Amino acid sequence: MDIFLQQILNGLLLGSIYALVALGYTMVYGILGLINFAHGDIVMVGALVAWSVISALGASLPVPTVLLLATAAAIVVCVVLGLVVERAAYRPLRHAPRLAPLITAIGVSILIQYSAALVWGKQYLSLPEIVKPGQIEFGGAQITTTQAFIFVLACAIMAALLWFVKASRMGRAMRATEQNPDVAGLMGVNTTRVIAFTFALGASIGAIAGVMVVLYYGQGHYFMGFMLGLKAFTAAVLGGIGNIPGAMLGGLLLGLIESLAAGYMGDITGGVFGSNYRDVYAFIVLVLVLMLRPSGLMGVGSGDRA
Amino acid sequence: MIALPFVIDATLGRAWVRIIDVALLFVMLALGLNIVVGYAGLLDLGYIAFFAVGAYCYALLASPQFGIHASFLVLLPLGAMVAAVFGVILGAPTLKLRGDYLAIVTLGFGEIIRIFLNNLNRPVNITNGPQGITLIDPLQAAGFSLSKTYTYGGFVIAPVHLYYFVFLACALLTIFISQRLENSRIGRAWVAIREDELAASAMGINTRNVKLLAFAMGATFGGVAGGLFASFQGFISPESFTLLDSVMVLCMVVLGGMGNVRGVVLGAILLTALPEALRYIGPLQQQWLGRVFIDPSDLRMLLFGLALVLMMLFRPAGLWPSKTRRRELLINATEKAGG
Numbered sequence: 001m002d003i004f005l006q007q008i009l010n011g012l013l014l015g016s017i018y019a020l021v022a023l024g025y026t027m028v029y030g031i032l033g034l035i036n037f038a039h040g041d042i043v044m045v046g047a048l049v050a051w052s053v054i055s056a057l058g059a060s061l062p063v064p065t066v067l068l069l070a071t072a073a074a075i076v077v078c079v080v081l082g083l084v085v086e087r088a089a090y091r092p093l094r095h096a097p098r099l100a101p102l103i104t105a106i107g108v109s110i111l112i113q114y115s116a117a118l119v120w121g122k123q124y125l126s127l128p129e130i131v132k133p134g135q136i137e138f139g140g141a142q143i144t145t146t147q148a149f150i151f152v153l154a155c156a157i158m159a160a161l162l163w164f165v166k167a168s169r170m171g172r173a174m175r176a177t178e179q180n181p182d183v184a185g186l187m188g189v190n191t192t193r194v195i196a197f198t199f200a201l202g203a204s205i206g207a208i209a210g211v212m213v214v215l216y217y218g219q220g221h222y223f224m225g226f227m228l229g230l231k232a233f234t235a236a237v238l239g240g241i242g243n244i245p246g247a248m249l250g251g252l253l254l255g256l257i258e259s260l261a262a263g264y265m266g267d268i269t270g271g272v273f274g275s276n277y278r279d280v281y282a283f284i285v286l287v288l289v290l291m292l293r294p295s296g297l298m299g300v301g302s303g304d305r306a
Numbered sequence: 307m308i309a310l311p312f313v314i315d316a317t318l319g320r321a322w323v324r325i326i327d328v329a330l331l332f333v334m335l336a337l338g339l340n341i342v343v344g345y346a347g348l349l350d351l352g353y354i355a356f357f358a359v360g361a362y363c364y365a366l367l368a369s370p371q372f373g374i375h376a377s378f379l380v381l382l383p384l385g386a387m388v389a390a391v392f393g394v395i396l397g398a399p400t401l402k403l404r405g406d407y408l409a410i411v412t413l414g415f416g417e418i419i420r421i422f423l424n425n426l427n428r429p430v431n432i433t434n435g436p437q438g439i440t441l442i443d444p445l446q447a448a449g450f451s452l453s454k455t456y457t458y459g460g461f462v463i464a465p466v467h468l469y470y471f472v473f474l475a476c477a478l479l480t481i482f483i484s485q486r487l488e489n490s491r492i493g494r495a496w497v498a499i500r501e502d503e504l505a506a507s508a509m510g511i512n513t514r515n516v517k518l519l520a521f522a523m524g525a526t527f528g529g530v531a532g533g534l535f536a537s538f539q540g541f542i543s544p545e546s547f548t549l550l551d552s553v554m555v556l557c558m559v560v561l562g563g564m565g566n567v568r569g570v571v572l573g574a575i576l577l578t579a580l581p582e583a584l585r586y587i588g589p590l591q592q593q594w595l596g597r598v599f600i601d602p603s604d605l606r607m608l609l610f611g612l613a614l615v616l617m618m619l620f621r622p623a624g625l626w627p628s629k630t631r632r633r634e635l636l637i638n639a640t641e642k643a644g645g
Contacts, residue, residue, distance in 0.1 A: 106351070
């Protein structure tokens with residue numbers, strides 16, 4: 001088995017999930033200039049809802065039906081949650097000083113986490129294996145069919161989103177609001193609705209990412225959204241926050257970096273910096289990007305953004 | 307104030323004296339964070355890292371871990387200095403960033419410190435990993451130790467009482483320094499930066515240095531509090547320095563009133579005492595509802611989250627806002643009313 005190729009594949013897979021979560025951050029940031037701290041936790045809720053549906057249905061229905069139902073349930077719950085959060089916590093503060101919505105976002109994040117702890121408990125929830133995944137050989141490396149499915153689906157969603165933002169009427173409204181909310185409003189765009197829609201869109205993509213996470217790791221936990229959210233945010237910054245293709249690129253790159261670093265740093269340093277440091281790499285990337293190129297890889301340099 | 311621990315000891319029990327000790331520690335911490343968040347307006351989500359640095363600094367050099375038992379007279383200033391250096395190290399690359407980026411980077415920094423503390427037991431055992439460091443020396447000098455019980459003619463002074471006086475002195479000193487800073491040239495520079503960075507730099511303030519100073523100053527307070535915490539507990543582990551602790555200190559500052567010393571003190575005392583009071587909720591649920599539905603510590607976090615959101619929505623300046631803040635809000639309100 002080719003370890004290098006294996007790490008690359010793992011990195012891409014993980015990266016595609018980061019990219020999906022990063023989209024939620026980047027779309028909201030693009031329009032509101034707000035870091036939606038609670039997004040990682042919305043993804044967590046999606047994952048845990050999917051876990052509940054999958055474990056409740058088990059093998060009683062065909063596997064694709066179960067997955068479809070789980071995803072649908074996750075999307076519904078997350079979209080509702082996203083809309084409620086936007087309406088209750090962010091909308092009243094749209095013209096408040098910068099610090100205020102950020103602190104609210106942290107509060108919302110804690111609220112969602114501990115509400116989830118009440119519903120699902122604090123233990124790790126492991127997913128029952130509903131189907132034995134097949135193995136795919138790929139030039140000396142192996143991935144499971146589940147993983148291949150996740151990757152393909154993630155890419156399909158990203159492509160669909162790119163098309164949507166570029167070609168649809170709502171997508172155009174989103175871009176207009178991003179450029180200048182006031183002028184967009186004058187042009188007849190209902191910016192309040194566009195913002196709510198952006199939250200809903202981010203939340204539904206996050207929900208799908210949540211389902212993927214639970215399938216990928218085979219377990220869920222009420223605190224999982226925190227790290228995931230931070231990494232996805234890092235991915236969004238790496239690609240250039242506010243930039244949708246950038247978030248995708250950033251996610252994939254971050255997945256690769258993390259996978260390779262966790263895989264090889266241990267060997268290079270003689271086991272000193274093993275995989276127990278894997279969460280540190282994302283932060284190092286974040287700090288480096290912010291220092292060297294705050295506008296990100298694909299972002300347009302703008303004094304305000306950084 | 308001097309009789310307080312003995313009164314509480316006699317009425318509520320010794321556990322509450324301990325809680326007051328902890329509350330005083332948190333007063334110091336919250337005031338340190340208040341410099342960064344309240345005065346300078348830089349949202350720091352990893353503040354507990356400085357607390358951790360101070361605590362580990364003390365613990366490593368005053369415990370059997372390395373067999374070093376240095377005096378606290380050396381260690382507390384050392385902890386403060388190391389924490390300040392960490393503050394500058396964190397601040398230097400990040401202070402060019404706008405507020406929300408800074409928040410994320412500091413959050414990441416806090417986590418990095420914790421991850422390192424957790425893993426630095428290999429290949430050389432420095433921090434003893436997740437097990438933490440035990441048997442840390444108490445504050446002691448010239449044969450007088452704060453961990454011993456002294457009896458003067460039937461009047462018992464336990465360690466918690468002694469620590470109360472030390473912490474009270476330190477907290478009062480912190481309050482004094484904070485208030486002096488607020489009205490100093492530097493304090494006004496911080497507020498100017500918070501209000502409008504561009505205007506501040508146009509007025510000739512070296513914004514980068516002044517912000518760095520805020521970080522270093524806040525970190526110093528955190529470092530000293532950390533050292534005191536380590537000596538008080540006698541045991542520390544990375545568990546005590548999680549993100550939630552950072553958020554809790556932030557809650558104290560935000561709830562009490564960002565930028566107002568009295569408000570922050572109030573916030574720190576309230577938020578330390580409240581969770582202890584919530585502890586009675588568990589048995590109450592048992593009694594009334596038949597079983598424990600909400601774990602008190604979870605309830606505490608839920609209330610914290612809710613409090614952050616509600617405060618920002620309805621009372622953004624805190625329970626006890628500073629005068630400037632109140633004035634600003636008033637102006638904003640009249641502007642809005644005027645159309």
